[in-house]
Amino acid sequence: MVSAPLLFDQYPDRALLIEGVAGSGKTTLIAREAEQCVTQGRTLLVTFSRAGRDVLQNYMRARNLEPVSNPNLHIFTIDGLAHFLLRRLGDERYVLDRQAIVSDLLPDLVSEVCQDLQASSEEDDAVMLQAPALSIDAMEKLMSDLDYYRASLAWQAESAEDEQAAFGDGLHHPPELVRAVFRRYDALRAHWKPEASEPDDTLLDPVYKPEHSKGMYGFRLVSEAAYDLLEALDNGAELPGNAAAYRYILIDEFHDTTPLQLLLLSRIGQHAHRLMAVGDRYQTIFAWRGANTELVFDAFVRDFSARRVNSLTSYRFGTELARLAGELTRRAITSGIVADTPVMVCSGSWDNAGALAPLGKQSIICRHGPDRIRAAFSLLCHAPVPIKLAWPLASTPAMGIATLLYALRFPQATTPLRTLPLALLQFLSLPGCLAPDTVRELAQARLTPINLRMYMENWIAARVPVFAPSLKHALQQWLTAPCAPDAGAAETLQAFARQADLFRNLTTPQRLLDESLLQGWEGLLMYLQLNPIAIQAWPALLTTVAARCSTRGGVPLLTVTEAKGHEYDHVLVYDTADTTFRNQTDAPDVERNRYYVACTRARKSLTLFRPARELA
Numbered sequence: 072m073v074s075a076p077l078l079f080d081q082y083p084d085r086a087l088l089i090e091g092v093a094g095s096g097k098t099t100l101i102a103r104e105a106e107q108c109v110t111q112g113r114t115l116l117v118t119f120s121r122a123g124r125d126v127l128q129n130y131m132r133a134r135n136l137e138p139v140s141n142p143n144l145h146i147f148t149i150d151g152l153a154h155f156l157l158r159r160l161g162d163e164r165y166v167l168d169r170q171a172i173v174s175d176l177l178p179d180l181v182s183e184v185c186q187d188l189q190a191s192s193e194e195d196d197a198v199m200l201q202a203p204a205l206s207i208d209a210m211e212k213l214m215s216d217l218d219y220y221r222a223s224l225a226w227q228a229e230s231a232e233d234e235q236a237a238f239g240d241g242l243h244h245p246p247e248l249v250r251a252v253f254r255r256y257d258a259l260r261a262h263w264k265p266e267a268s269e270p271d272d273t274l275l276d277p278v279y280k281p282e283h284s285k286g287m288y289g290f291r292l293v294s295e296a297a298y299d300l301l302e303a304l305d306n307g308a309e310l311p312g313n314a315a316a317y318r319y320i321l322i323d324e325f326h327d328t329t330p331l332q333l334l335l336l337s338r339i340g341q342h343a344h345r346l347m348a349v350g351d352r353y354q355t356i357f358a359w360r361g362a363n364t365e366l367v368f369d370a371f372v373r374d375f376s377a378r379r380v381n382s383l384t385s386y387r388f389g390t391e392l393a394r395l396a397g398e399l400t401r402r403a404i405t406s407g408i409v410a411d412t413p414v415m416v417c418s419g420s421w422d423n424a425g426a427l428a429p430l431g432k433q434s435i436i437c438r439h440g441p442d443r444i445r446a447a448f449s450l451l452c453h454a455p456v457p458i459k460l461a462w463p464l465a466s467t468p469a470m471g472i473a474t475l476l477y478a479l480r481f482p483q484a485t486t487p488l489r490t491l492p493l494a495l496l497q498f499l500s501l502p503g504c505l506a507p508d509t510v511r512e513l514a515q516a517r518l519t520p521i522n523l524r525m526y527m528e529n530w531i532a533a534r535v536p537v538f539a540p541s542l543k544h545a546l547q548q549w550l551t552a553p554c555a556p557d558a559g560a561a562e563t564l565q566a567f568a569r570q571a572d573l574f575r576n577l578t579t580p581q582r583l584l585d586e587s588l589l590q591g592w593e594g595l596l597m598y599l600q601l602n603p604i605a606i607q608a609w610p611a612l613l614t615t616v617a618a619r620c621s622t623r624g625g626v627p628l629l630t631v632t633e634a635k636g637h638e639y640d641h642v643l644v645y646d647t648a649d650t651t652f653r654n655q656t657d658a659p660d661v662e663r664n665r666y667y668v669a670c671t672r673a674r675k676s677l678t679l680f681r682p683a684r685e686l687a
């Protein structure tokens with residue numbers, strides 16, 4: 072490795088903004104600078120994602136530096152830092168699980184807000200606002216609207232124009248609704264009390280356990296901690312010197328920082344001696360969460376009079392991949408290493424995908440979760456040699472639905488079904504289900520096929536409908552119609568899906584969960600057609616699939632989000648079209664960035680894989 076002088080020694084400026092291409096050594100640079108900084112004072116290494124924080128921790132560990140043994144070294148995500156500081160300020164709100172808020176708290180709050188909005192529009196004779204459906208899907212979108220509204224600083228705009236400029240076209244729902252829900256939601260967050268003296272575990276974010284067991288009130292998501300900390304500071308709270316007085320602040324993944332997070336970092340960094348932010352604007356893949364690279368880079372330069380330093384040389388990969396990365400981002404990217412990194416386009420079958428490196432030695436990067444499921448089944452069915460997958464395919468939604476159906480039909484079967492509680496939650500997330508109140512009860516009890524069947528019969532008979540009519544009918548049939556024990560699993564499951572109309576709305580799935588289900592269902596049917604079994608033998612299939620999935624020695628199957636910040640010797644990018652992923656739904660620049668991130672994880676070889684349609 073070239074031992075370059077430290078940038079803090081090379082440049083006299085208090086703050087530096089390093090913009091470097093993938094593999095140009097940004098994280099390495101932070102680690103090198105930090106190694107020096109910790110000898111001189113408290114040093115904060117901060118990053119956007121948990122995955123990015125883990126990468127930083129690994130880089131520091133490789134230098135024998137760990138926060139537990141070095142009091143000067145602090146490594147956090149920005150939200151994790153805000154949460155930590157709030158706790159030091161004596162803030163004891165619960166940290167709740169996002170899904171619990173979406174399904175348990177948001178629907179009631181939204182109906183109250185809509186009633187108020189309708190009442191006031193009647194008084195003012197104004198146009199009435201269309202209330203959203205209270206489906207899980209609409210609530211999930213509203214939750215991301217709240218995130219976006221918060222992260223983009225739209226809440227502090229003084230006029231409707233400023234507000235619009237902040238959130239741009241990032242909202243799913245009308246701004247009046249988002250604004251009103253945002254206010255009511257924040258009021259609820261401040262005063263909320265669990266129904267019992269403490270909330271049940273299913274409501275809590277498992278990563279952030281409460282400080283005390285009783286007497287706490289208020290809640291937040293950890294992603295709301297930066298906002299809450301800023302609010303506390305605006306209300307006169309002072310950051311505890313022993314927790315927040317950082318001499319050095321080094322920010323990785325700066326391109327993903329939101330305007331809200333930058334505001335907080337600017338407050339924390341106002342007395343810092345030196346600051347450094349590193350990023351690559353072409354690696355922004357979280358724009359949908361309110362990240363705004365251009366704005367954040369410019370604000371950092373302005374607020375800290377930072378010097379910009381650019382690097383177009385990658386030390387991760389050789390010339391051929393450097394050329395591809397340059398074409399994708401229209402930059403003159405060069406390679407700083409001698410060895411080449413060949414790039415191969417491979418269409419059709421997996422047989423040819425091992426030309427640059429054996430398939431078992433490659434890391435497979437997919438655009439998102441649903442594509443990963445497709446890749447996994449495709450490998451399971453068609454890989455030339457039976458390789459193992461370092462990923463639990465048996466826990467995917469389609470496998471869950473089939474497991475639940477099996478348990479309902481054969482409640483007396485004795486083979487234990489380890490994934491049954493997960494399968495129940497997956498089933499109840501189907502578009503045609505409204506989660507019944509008793510689910511939480513059931514999820515906490517010891518779930519057996521027998522009590523599952525009993526609950527299911529009650530739900531089907533319930534006066535308040537739990538299932539859409541076609542799904543209800545299909546379930547009734549499933550529970551009552553005689554079924555030959557040797558009926559083929561593929562045909563039986565297919566018949567249920569048809570009767571329940573499971574995929575009617577899924578030709579263009581809206582939710583990732585639905586797309587995951589669709590890909591998994593198609594993959595499962597393909598597997599069952601190649602390996603036919605009777606529905607009664609379902610537990611044996613689960614065992615066979617689980618045996619093909621092993622973290623030890625299996626091929627890693629990653630999404631771009633998971634692979635970001637990491638590097639792998641041999642990378643296969645799954646399901647590419649012409650210089651991008653085949654599946655394109657987000658803004659073109661976000662899609663391009665995702666593809667660029669995936670390709671630039673490779674060190675020694677890159678295979679761009681396009682499966683033949685019948686294998687996809």
Ligand SMILES: Nc1ncnc2c1ncn2[C@@H]1O[C@H](COP(=O)(O)OP(=O)(O)OP(=O)(O)O)[C@@H](O)[C@H]1O
Binds near residue numbers: 354
């Ligand atoms: N100056 C250098 N000389 C040689 N190799 C280097 C140098 N800097 C970094 N490397 C190596 O290049 C690879 C990429 O480094 P690093 O992960 O720090 O890049 P990055 O810019 O953070 O990448 P990305 O933005 O893609 O996450 C690593 O294997 C690292 O050891």
